[in-house]
Amino acid sequence: MSPYAVDELILGSTDAVRVPLIGQALCAGFPSPADDFLEGALELPRWLVPNPPATFLMQIRGESMRGAGIYDRDLVCIDRSLLAEDGSVVVAVVDGQLSCKRYRVVGNRARLDFDNPEMPTFAVDEYGEVEIWGVLRFSIRWHLARARLS
Amino acid sequence: MSGPAPRLRDRIGGGRAIALIDGNSFYCSCERVFDPKLASVPVIVLSNNDGNAIARTAEAKALGIRMGEPYFKIRDMCRAQGVRVFSSNYTLYGDMSARTNAVYRTFAPDVEIYSIDESFLDLSDVRERDRMALALDLRATVRAWTGIPTCVGIGPTKTLAKLANHVAKTIPELGGVCDLTDPVAYDHWLCHVHVGEVWGIGRASLAKLEAMGVDSVADLRDLDPRPVRKSLSVVGERIIHELRGLSCLPLELVPARRKGCAVTRSFASRVEDRATLEQSVAAHATRLGEKLRRDGLGTDHVTVFYHTSEYDRDRPQRSVSTTVRLPEHTNDSLTLIKAARLGVTKTWREPGSHPWRYNKAGVVTVDLVPLEMSPRALIGQLDRERSGPLMAAIDVCNARWGRGAVVPARAGLVERRAWSTKFEMRSPRYTTQVTELPVACAGKWRP
Numbered sequence: 056m057s058p059y060a061v062d063e064l065i066l067g068s069t070d071a072v073r074v075p076l077i078g079q080a081l082c083a084g085f086p087s088p089a090d091d092f093l094e095g096a097l098e099l100p101r102w103l104v105p106n107p108p109a110t111f112l113m114q115i116r117g118e119s120m121r122g123a124g125i126y127d128r129d130l131v132c133i134d135r136s137l138l139a140e141d142g143s144v145v146v147a148v149v150d151g152q153l154s155c156k157r158y159r160v161v162g163n164r165a166r167l168d169f170d171n172p173e174m175p176t177f178a179v180d181e182y183g184e185v186e187i188w189g190v191l192r193f194s195i196r197w198h199l200a201r202a203r204l205s
Numbered sequence: 206m207s208g209p210a211p212r213l214r215d216r217i218g219g220g221r222a223i224a225l226i227d228g229n230s231f232y233c234s235c236e237r238v239f240d241p242k243l244a245s246v247p248v249i250v251l252s253n254n255d256g257n258a259i260a261r262t263a264e265a266k267a268l269g270i271r272m273g274e275p276y277f278k279i280r281d282m283c284r285a286q287g288v289r290v291f292s293s294n295y296t297l298y299g300d301m302s303a304r305t306n307a308v309y310r311t312f313a314p315d316v317e318i319y320s321i322d323e324s325f326l327d328l329s330d331v332r333e334r335d336r337m338a339l340a341l342d343l344r345a346t347v348r349a350w351t352g353i354p355t356c357v358g359i360g361p362t363k364t365l366a367k368l369a370n371h372v373a374k375t376i377p378e379l380g381g382v383c384d385l386t387d388p389v390a391y392d393h394w395l396c397h398v399h400v401g402e403v404w405g406i407g408r409a410s411l412a413k414l415e416a417m418g419v420d421s422v423a424d425l426r427d428l429d430p431r432p433v434r435k436s437l438s439v440v441g442e443r444i445i446h447e448l449r450g451l452s453c454l455p456l457e458l459v460p461a462r463r464k465g466c467a468v469t470r471s472f473a474s475r476v477e478d479r480a481t482l483e484q485s486v487a488a489h490a491t492r493l494g495e496k497l498r499r500d501g502l503g504t505d506h507v508t509v510f511y512h513t514s515e516y517d518r519d520r521p522q523r524s525v526s527t528t529v530r531l532p533e534h535t536n537d538s539l540t541l542i543k544a545a546r547l548g549v550t551k552t553w554r555e556p557g558s559h560p561w562r563y564n565k566a567g568v569v570t571v572d573l574v575p576l577e578m579s580p581r582a583l584i585g586q587l588d589r590e591r592s593g594p595l596m597a598a599i600d601v602c603n604a605r606w607g608r609g610a611v612v613p614a615r616a617g618l619v620e621r622r623a624w625s626t627k628f629e630m631r632s633p634r635y636t637t638q639v640t641e642l643p644v645a646c647a648g649k650w651r652p
Contacts, residue, residue: 106350107304107307108303108304108305108307108308108350108351109304109308109349109350109351111635111636111643112636112639112642113642113643113644113645114642114643114644114645115644115645115646115647116644116645116646116647117646117647117648118647118648119647119648120647120648125647127647130639130642131645135349135350135351135352136349136350146645148241151241151242151244152241152242152646153241153643153644153645153646154645154646154647155645155646155647169647169648171648174648186241188241188352
């Protein structure tokens with residue numbers, strides 16, 4: 056195994072990958088200024104994260120995605136190597152803000168919808184400028200009454 | 206041109222291909238990935254202690270902010286011009302660097318991580334006509350998967366790859382890729398790029414070369430290397446060979462073993478008292494121990510230094526450096542702390558009416574050896590059997606619960622180290638802390 060294999064760091068005997076990818080990326084030229092700042096990482100099982108370098112976690116704030124089963128303060132796992140297609144739940148950049156939306160393609164028009172029956176829908180070109188940041192792979196929610204992150 | 210031209214042409218086009226890929230304004234780009242509002246505004250990132258600008262976006266460069274510019278000089282201008290200023294968030298940059306390198310490795314198995322934002326890739330096995338497409342695909346994939354924009358330079362040697370990368374960066378029409386294994390591009394760019402852009406040509410060498418009438422990279426390439434050795438040393442000779450396509454610098458896939466190790470930090474503000482200095486030195490010795498243990502190395506001495514700042518011209522100056530010998534090699538933090546504190550004790554002088562205001566302290570070791578292979582002392586043996594498991598336990602705790610979860614009392618709790626480096630404008634650690642994750646809004650919620 057290459058000494059640079061930081062992408063799939065095996066932790067002890069568990070079958071987990073670290074998202075993000077923490078490793079001893081030893082630089083041949085310059086010592087990395089990040090060396091003193093690498094820290095413990097969030098661990099996700101390998102079968103949930105097929106492409107670690109493109110995988111990011113985010114926290115959702117708001118209730119507009121209830122129809123997708125995503126609620127306020129849930130965590131979502133985003134895989135930037137996935138392409139958005141009709142029906143994908145995505146994080147998009149809408150007016151300079153990261154927003155969670157349902158991506159719809161009708162004919163040759165793309166739309167970003169709320170997924171909450173009480174809310175309206177918009178065509179992509181009704182927003183100022185839109186860029187798909189990444190596609191949701193799964194979400195995480197706590198079902199304990201009191202335990203909640205942050 | 207010295208040497209037969211056909212041979213040069215063979216080497217440029219026919220042989221090895223090395224790519225240098227690096228992130229554009231890497232630290233700033235990392236910030237932009239998670240905060241879309243930064244997309245088209247000027248952004249800079251500051252060095253430790255928020256001292257100098259060490260990364261600038263194109264918009265910030267256009268405002269005239271120079272590399273390494275002290276922040277206090279540009280603070281007002283940044284405010285007036287709407288420049289977004291960040292302390293360095295090395296946790297984030299280190300993680301994003303690991304991600305980009307993981308993507309590179311899916312394109313080429315042999316990757317040399319040269320620095321936090323630059324890597325060399327061996328593309329020799331890729332057919333010449335496919336190299337350009339591969340480089341474009343690599344850029345697009347890194348951008349899509351990680352959000353980091355990059356440039357790729359390809360050449361038959363590292364020096365030429367670095368030069369190609371410079372061309373790709375400065376000529377936007379090239380689409381972020383320049384391939385100097387293409388003989389036409391090679392002939393063109395070597396004549397059109399100034400010699401000062403060549404990797405390894407510093408200010409002193411540049412003055413000598415200009416005096417010799419060398420202006421373009423091609424001029425340097427066509428010098429006779431042997432006389433050059435006299436004025437520019439073997440490094441200059443090596444650069445000429447590399448520019449001719451003769452590889453002198455192999456890819457370092459396995460980094461050389463660490464020969465020495467230093468942990469040094471500027472204080473957040475000047476330090477005058479002994480207790481603070483001792484605590485900082487103990488903290489640095491703790492970190493030194495962690496680094497040595499990670500690599501399985503040991504040291505038989507600790508050099509401690511601390512000094513005042515040359516900027517305090519009106520204050521008394523003092524610079525201290527002392528080496529404390531150990532009975533045998535070790536990487537035990539507690540032993541290193543003891544040695545480092547002894548170094549302070551031996552050299553501390555009680556201040557008079559004008560106290561010395563120290564601005565930096567550190568611990569340094571050289572001649573590291575693998576601990577397993579180091580000879581044991583006959584007299585004064587350290588207790589490795591006890592210290593080894595203790596240190597291992599501390600390291601595991603710190604890996605699991607975060608750096609600084611368990612520290613020797615002498616080093617002080619991380620949160621209470623008032624002297625430690627400032628990062629006042631640091632962005633969240635978006636990718637490593639579950640409490641600092643980016644927020645995606647769903648509906649009316651606004652941060």
